[in-house]
Amino acid sequence: MAALVPATGRALDIACGRGAQTVWLASRGLDVVALDVSGAAIALTDAAADADGVAHRVDAKQEDLENGLPDDLQDFDIIICQRFRNRGVLEALGTRLRPKGVAFVTVLSSVGLDRAPGKFHAPAGELLEVFTRDDIEVVWHLEADGLAAIVIRCT
Ligand SMILES: C[S@@+](CC[C@H](N)C(=O)[O-])C[C@H]1O[C@@H](n2cnc3c(N)ncnc32)[C@H](O)[C@@H]1O
Known part of the structure; x- marks a missing residue:
């Protein structure tokens, strides 16, 4: 899927954690806004960006x-949301992308889970339900082994 990721423009990393995706995007040449509720996560993201010369x-x-x-x-030209499940945030993604912008989303899923799902596990089909706007194309979708992922593109 890397071919879908632009090499210039603006990126948003939602719930960035330690900033692995943020640094990868910045290293490709994108200007990245990275958000997380945790001050420790933001400090780690800043440190990782500094260490890789992309601060x-x-x-x-x-x-x-x-x-x-x-x-x-x-x-934004690209939005990444990995392992942060918030339906309101996901429903807004299509309105925050530029035309031809892409979003990569992964959440924990109850599909293919070998135990009872917890509150962070999405029910089957949730990501497809979220991205139903006419101006959004689903490029790829997968639910298996306790994970659900989707790649969308604005037309
Ligand atoms: C499982 S980690 C994923 C981190 C990163 N996206 C990754 O894939 O490595 C979930 C992240 O969501 C953040 N988070 C949890 N609740 C949040 C909230 N209400 N607002 C923003 N970030 C939140 C956590 O601090 C944590 O960094």
């Missing part, structure tokens, strides 16, 4: 996304 391309901010994405976050 000038990374704007990491502590932000609680429980109630959605801040309104001023718009016009």
Whole structure:
């Protein structure tokens, strides 16, 4: 899927954790806004960006996304949301992408799980339900082994 990832423009990494995806995107040449509720995660993301020489391309901010994405976050060429399940945030992604922009989303899933699902596990089909806008194309989708992932593109 790397061919779908632009090499320039603006990226958003939602719930960035230690910043692995943020640094990868910045190393490709993208300017990245990275958000996480945890101050420790933001400090680790800043440190990782610094260590890889891409700090000038990374704007990491502590932000609680429980109630959605801040309104001023718009016009992204790519959005990454890995292992953070918040339906309101996911439903907003299509409105935050530029035309032809792409989003990569992964959540824990109850599909293929070998134990009872917890509150972070999405029920079957949730990602497909979220991305139903007419201007969104589903490029790829998979549910298996306790994970669900989807790649979408704005038309
Ligand atoms: C499983 S980790 C995934 C981190 C990263 N995306 C990755 O794939 O390595 C989940 C992340 O979501 C963040 N998180 C949890 N609740 C959040 C919230 N309400 N707002 C923003 N970030 C949150 C956590 O701090 C944590 O860094």
